[in-house]
Amino acid sequence: MLARDPLKAAVFEVNRLTLDYPTSKGTVRAVDNVSFRVGKGERLVLLGPSGCGKSSILKAVAGFLKPATGTIKVRGREVKGPGPDRIVVFQEFDQLLPWKTVRQNVEFPLRMASKLPRAEIRERTEATLRKVGLERALDSYPHTLSGGMKQRAAIARALVTDADVLLMDEPFAALDALTRSQLQGELLDLAEELGFTLLFVTHSIEEAILIGTKLHLLSPHPGRTITSLDTHEFGREDVGSARLETLTREVHNLLFSPKIRSEVLEDV
Ligand SMILES: Nc1ncnc2c1ncn2[C@@H]1O[C@H](COP(=O)(O)OP(=O)(O)O)[C@@H](O)[C@H]1O
Numbered sequence: 001m002l003a004r005d006p007l008k009a010a011v012f013e014v015n016r017l018t019l020d021y022p023t024s025k026g027t028v029r030a031v032d033n034v035s036f037r038v039g040k041g042e043r044l045v046l047l048g049p050s051g052c053g054k055s056s057i058l059k060a061v062a063g064f065l066k067p068a069t070g071t072i073k074v075r076g077r078e079v080k081g082p083g084p085d086r087i088v089v090f091q092e093f094d095q096l097l098p099w100k101t102v103r104q105n106v107e108f109p110l111r112m113a114s115k116l117p118r119a120e121i122r123e124r125t126e127a128t129l130r131k132v133g134l135e136r137a138l139d140s141y142p143h144t145l146s147g148g149m150k151q152r153a154a155i156a157r158a159l160v161t162d163a164d165v166l167l168m169d170e171p172f173a174a175l176d177a178l179t180r181s182q183l184q185g186e187l188l189d190l191a192e193e194l195g196f197t198l199l200f201v202t203h204s205i206e207e208a209i210l211i212g213t214k215l216h217l218l219s220p221h222p223g224r225t226i227t228s229l230d231t232h233e234f235g236r237e238d239v240g241s242a243r244l245e246t247l248t249r250e251v252h253n254l255l256f257s258p259k260i261r262s263e264v265l266e267d268v
């Protein structure tokens with residue numbers, strides 16, 4: 001039964017991925033032999049210290065960086081370059097053009113990617129903005145929006161082309177703690193409402209546990225898989241709880257205790 005085959009259910013699949021950068025001093029290996037699979041509606045978080053290759057993996061999934069070895073497949077097809085099915089939402093949502101209104105920003109990728117009639121572009125844009133609750137901000141400019149509204153506009157811009165995979169690289173890293181926590185909550189609400197699949201990168205353990213249904217832990221440079229953890233049972237209600245603190249400590253040890261890490265890595 002093909003429909004029950006778990007491999008068929010994967011939205012994307014990264015298999016034994018190795019990423020290299022050419023430099024004047026030779027090749028730098030950024031990512032070494034990393035594999036993971038993400039199912040529909042899952043939120044996979046890549047977690048690891050600075051320089052372990054998280055952004056590189058995200059760029060490779062987005063199609064901007066070619067694997068040295070290994071493969072990346074999206075719905076069974078190998079990624080050969082960027083595509084409208086996988087959209088990167090950047091830090092601080094600065095893909096929103098400040099001189100364009102929310103409507104114009106969200107229409108933009110549709111106008112670039114397709115030859116749809118104007119009326120349909122308009123209709124789709126408005127429907128997507130309704131979905132994210134921004135129908136009243138259609139004609140506002142990005143600088144007049146709150147952080148949460150900007151995030152919703154950036155997500156609408158991604159979803160309008162029927163993308164159902166969002167790629168986010170430390171989108172909240174530069175924000176103050178309160179705004180960050182508010183936007184994390186809004187992202188979870190939107191993910192649950194709209195059902196998109198998320199690949200999210202962070203070096204914050206608590207953020208990873210909160211956002212992710214699954215964590216993929218990476219060792220320091222070059223990034224190798226330490227282990228994967230199922231965290232779908234942890235959510236906002238766990239903030240400040242003892243069990244979240246315990247898990248955070250365990251994840252911290254896996255990431256930063258060389259002894260524990262090498263024991264886990266030897267088992268792989
Ligand atoms: N353009 C580049 N040229 C050479 N080395 C790079 C380049 N981009 C990243 N690297 C190296 O690859 C490694 C992983 O980088 P990156 O993916 O940005 O890590 P992270 O996002 O986890 O902080 C780092 O050691 C970094 O120095």
Ligand SMILES: [Mg+2]
Pocket residue numbers: 054055056169
């Ligand atoms: Mg990075």
